[in-house]
Amino acid sequence: MSEKNNTLITPEGHKLTFYDRESVEINLNLAKDTLELLEEIAKKKDLSVISVIKFFISKGIRELEPELAKKTAIKRFKNRKAVEENLEVDLAA
Numbered sequence: 001m002s003e004k005n006n007t008l009i010t011p012e013g014h015k016l017t018f019y020d021r022e023s024v025e026i027n028l029n030l031a032k033d034t035l036e037l038l039e040e041i042a043k044k045k046d047l048s049v050i051s052v053i054k055f056f057i058s059k060g061i062r063e064l065e066p067e068l069a070k071k072t073a074i075k076r077f078k079n080r081k082a083v084e085e086n087l088e089v090d091l092a093a
Contacts, residue, residue, distance in 0.1 A: 021076070028053075
């Protein structure tokens with residue numbers, strides 16, 4: 001992935017562009033066995049444990065609060081310079 005434009009071309013030829021978002025550091029205590037499961041999943045998927053934790057948090061938000069997740073995603077898309085103000089976003093794709 002290029003650090004300059006944060007763009008990645010997948011093996012299938014799809015272009016993925018990653019946008020920086022403001023983040024906040026937190027401390028999180030997990031049960032030892034939960035961390036061990038996360039480490040096992042991360043190893044199988046060739047990911048970091050942090051990536052797996054972020055994935056599960058995002059997935060949980062989308063499943064538990066789909067309308068809130070949709071609203072937030074649309075807001076993020078509209079904040080990008082290349083996106084028009086009146087764009088309709090279909091998150092089912």
